[in-house]
Amino acid sequence: MNWISNYVRPRINSIFSRREVPENLWTKCDECGTMLFHRELSDNLHVCTNCGHHMAITPRERFKALFDGGVFVEVKVPEPIADPLQFRDQKKYVDRLKEARKTVGEKEAMLVAEGEVGRTPMVVAAQDFGFMAGSMGMYVGNAIIAAAERAVALKRPLALFSAAGGARMQEGILSLMQMPRTTVAVQMLKEAGLPYIVVLTHPTTGGVTASYAMLGDVQIAEPNALICFAGPRVIEQTIREKLPEGFQRAEYLLDHGMLDRVTPRGKIKDELVTIVRMLMRQTPAVKGDLPPPAPKAAEAVAPAEKPAGKAAAPAAKK
Amino acid sequence: MNYLEFEKPLAEIEGKAEELRAMGRANPGMDVEKEAAGLDKKASDMIVSLYGSLTAWQKCQVARHPERPHCKEYIETLFSEYTPLAGDRSFADDHSVMGGLARFDGQAVMVIGHEKGHDTKSRIERNFGMARPEGYRKAIRLMDLADRFGIPVITLIDTPGAYPGKGAEERGQSEAIARTTEKCLSIKVPLVSVIIGEGGSGGAVAFATANRVAMLEHSIYSVISPEGCASILWKDAEKMREAAEALRLTAQNLYDLGVIDKIINEPVGGAHRDRAATTEAVRNAINAMLGEMAGKKGSDLRDARRKKFLGMGSKGLAA
Ligand SMILES: [Zn+2]
Numbered sequence: 001m002n003w004i005s006n007y008v009r010p011r012i013n014s015i016f017s018r019r020e021v022p023e024n025l026w027t028k029c030d031e032c033g034t035m036l037f038h039r040e041l042s043d044n045l046h047v048c049t050n051c052g053h054h055m056a057i058t059p060r061e062r063f064k065a066l067f068d069g070g071v072f073v074e075v076k077v078p079e080p081i082a083d084p085l086q087f088r089d090q091k092k093y094v095d096r097l098k099e100a101r102k103t104v105g106e107k108e109a110m111l112v113a114e115g116e117v118g119r120t121p122m123v124v125a126a127q128d129f130g131f132m133a134g135s136m137g138m139y140v141g142n143a144i145i146a147a148a149e150r151a152v153a154l155k156r157p158l159a160l161f162s163a164a165g166g167a168r169m170q171e172g173i174l175s176l177m178q179m180p181r182t183t184v185a186v187q188m189l190k191e192a193g194l195p196y197i198v199v200l201t202h203p204t205t206g207g208v209t210a211s212y213a214m215l216g217d218v219q220i221a222e223p224n225a226l227i228c229f230a231g232p233r234v235i236e237q238t239i240r241e242k243l244p245e246g247f248q249r250a251e252y253l254l255d256h257g258m259l260d261r262v263t264p265r266g267k268i269k270d271e272l273v274t275i276v277r278m279l280m281r282q283t284p285a286v287k288g289d290l291p292p293p294a295p296k297a298a299e300a301v302a303p304a305e306k307p308a309g310k311a312a313a314p315a316a317k318k
Numbered sequence: 319m320n321y322l323e324f325e326k327p328l329a330e331i332e333g334k335a336e337e338l339r340a341m342g343r344a345n346p347g348m349d350v351e352k353e354a355a356g357l358d359k360k361a362s363d364m365i366v367s368l369y370g371s372l373t374a375w376q377k378c379q380v381a382r383h384p385e386r387p388h389c390k391e392y393i394e395t396l397f398s399e400y401t402p403l404a405g406d407r408s409f410a411d412d413h414s415v416m417g418g419l420a421r422f423d424g425q426a427v428m429v430i431g432h433e434k435g436h437d438t439k440s441r442i443e444r445n446f447g448m449a450r451p452e453g454y455r456k457a458i459r460l461m462d463l464a465d466r467f468g469i470p471v472i473t474l475i476d477t478p479g480a481y482p483g484k485g486a487e488e489r490g491q492s493e494a495i496a497r498t499t500e501k502c503l504s505i506k507v508p509l510v511s512v513i514i515g516e517g518g519s520g521g522a523v524a525f526a527t528a529n530r531v532a533m534l535e536h537s538i539y540s541v542i543s544p545e546g547c548a549s550i551l552w553k554d555a556e557k558m559r560e561a562a563e564a565l566r567l568t569a570q571n572l573y574d575l576g577v578i579d580k581i582i583n584e585p586v587g588g589a590h591r592d593r594a595a596t597t598e599a600v601r602n603a604i605n606a607m608l609g610e611m612a613g614k615k616g617s618d619l620r621d622a623r624r625k626k627f628l629g630m631g632s633k634g635l636a637a
Contacts, residue, residue, distance in 0.1 A: 080631060081631065081632070081633075081634040083634070084575070084631060084633075084634035084635060085564070085565075085566045085575075085634070085635055086634075086635055087564050088564060089551035089552055089560070089561070089564060090551065090552060138631045141631070145628065167519075167541045167542065169541060169542055169547055169550065169551060169565075170551075171541075172540065172541055172564075172565045172566050172567065173539060173540060173541055173565075173566065173567065173572055173575065173577050174575065174577070174630065174631045175541050176519060176520070176523050176540070176541040177523070177577065177627065177630040177631060179495075179496075179499055179520060179523050179524075180499050180502070180503060180523060180527040180627040180630075181627055181628055181630060181631075183496070183499050183500050183503055183527075183627075184503060184624045184627055184628050186500070187500070187503060187504070187624070206520070207519070207520050207541070209492035209496075210480075210491070210492040210493075210495040210496050210499075210520040210524075211495075211496050211499060211520075212496075213492075213496075214490075214492045214493040214496040214497075215496050215497075215500060227492075228487055228492070229480060229482070229486075229487060229491040229492040229495065229520070230480075230482030230483075230486075230487065230491070234482045235482045235483060235484060235487065238481075238482050238483065239483055239484060241484075243484060247484070247487075248487060256488050256489075256490075257490075258490050258493060
């Protein structure tokens with residue numbers, strides 16, 4: 001009754017349909033209505049060139065823009081038990097998963113990669129709202145743990161881009177268990193003295209916000225991102241009053257002391273590098289569009305990186 | 319007695335027996351006892367069979383029964399020298415979270431729990447057991463205190479979920495919950511939890527990230543309420559029976575999944591039908607769980623807790 005359902009249903013359809021737009025078509029900005037050429041939009045990291053509205057971006061596209069020269073190596077995520085509860089609502093969970101895999105073209109709702117960002121070796125994880133609303137189940141938990149373990153092994157910082165409607169209901173209690181599980185992952189980083197930077201993107205809600213997404217050393221959000229524990233509809237139903245303008249949006253949270261910064265997508269790369277390099281006591285960053293790192297012998301576990309940040313050179317991928 | 323929906327046939331029989339006896343009192347010549355005793359027998363057989371095979375949704379109703387023993391009752395019954403400690407030191411004291419120093423079996427402990435209230439006035443005061451950020455931050459403060467003085471922490475979980483309110487969000491409900499879970503995973507003292515009624519989502523796990531988690535037989539623990547799940551996945555809140563089943567939220571399911579360590583049996587007919595027996599069973603369970611951790615090093619307890627939660631989900635319900 002009073003429990004919180006943090007699931008942003010109306011958005012999902014719009015994202016699925018947007019993804020199916022062929023390359024040569026136009027996308028309408030849902031904020032200002034401007035028709036945007038698809039190519040132009042993806043070059044602008046899916047931010048409306050007219051009004052600055054931040055649309056969803058896939059982890060893969062984000063990584064291509066984030067890592068120097070678009071080069072990164074995926075970090076392997078251990079496979080969890082499939083459908084641990086043998087869950088079925090109107091559809092079987094296994095069928096929903098299959099469908100999501102087909103539509104989205106990714107295995108699950110989180111992608112983890114390592115590489116150099118502004119010549120700064122980093123591990124980066126990004127959640128995919130397009131994949132079952134980015135919901136957190138065993139796989140997402142495994143991905144975050146794998147990301148943290150990899151960061152600790154390489155002595156690199158971890159940056160995490162969150163986006164989720166909350167828990168993966170079809171995994172029931174095991175989805176809830178990802179809250180403590182991912183918290184242990186964050187503790188691994190803290191105890192290894194490595195920065196953990198969270199970038200909250202639209203929307204980040206429910207159990208995701210109430211665990212790893214709020215435990216960053218530095219908390220950054222994209223403009224106008226919805227960030228909450230309980231969703232606005234649930235709150236309106238509970239308190240029966242209209243919520244103020246901008247409630248639970250990134251800027252509102254910044255005003256209420258819940259975030260360090262609100263940063264537009266195009267500036268996040270530079271900002272990440274600047275912050276991480278200071279925390280890691282490295283020399284100032286080289287900024288701008290950098291070519292991929294010089295190819296080197298297959299990387300083993302890299303030593304503590306040098307200030308120039310050229311130590312580990314991942315093999316080119318995709 | 320407050321009967322639940324599925325107890326209607328039971329209410330009818332018990333009502334009849336009572337009516338019959340009232341009739342007997344009014345007409346001293348009439349012998350009703352034999353017939354009434356027959357009805358009593360029928361009723362008690364019915365309780366045994368009803369409660370022996372509760373569905374997941376029926377368990378939700380029992381877990382939320384207004385007369386079910388709540389946190390305050392356990393604290394008053396099982397602990398001595400209970401000394402409440404209030405406030406989060408930055409905004410307020412949240413009355414939906416009780417907490418303080420107390421003695422359990424003579425040993426100093428920190429007890430923390432959600433309290434729902436038992437009548438309209440106390441329910442409002444306790445916000446129906448739905449904590450705000452201040453409640454979680456109070457819990458963090460108390461766990462810290464226990465940690466510094468090497469005192470075990472006992473948590474009692476009974477909440478529909480964290481409060482979905484405007485102020486709660488503005489003051490960082492998510493952050494408060496995240497930090498509480500983090501604190502549970504940091505302290506170097508024994509931490510044991512008992513889910514005594516409703517284990518509602520993030521608001522519950524923040525208190526239940528413990529070395530040992532026990533659940534009363536008819537308690538529930540879930541990522542979302544069956545009603546909420548039904549309205550999202552079935553697009554029909556009336557499908558809560560199906561949702562309750564699918565979510566695997568009963569103590570028996572959770573034990574099979576390795577999420578909880580112990581099931582505490584309830585008296586026939588549920589905790590509210592024999593409060594003394596229930597509190598006693600909870601006492602024994604806490605005693606046993608604390609006993610399992612006696613003499614262990616603080617850092618080992620913390621590491622074991624982390625390892626336990628990292629390993630969650632390695633066991634499905636397969637076959
Ligand atoms: Zn626009």
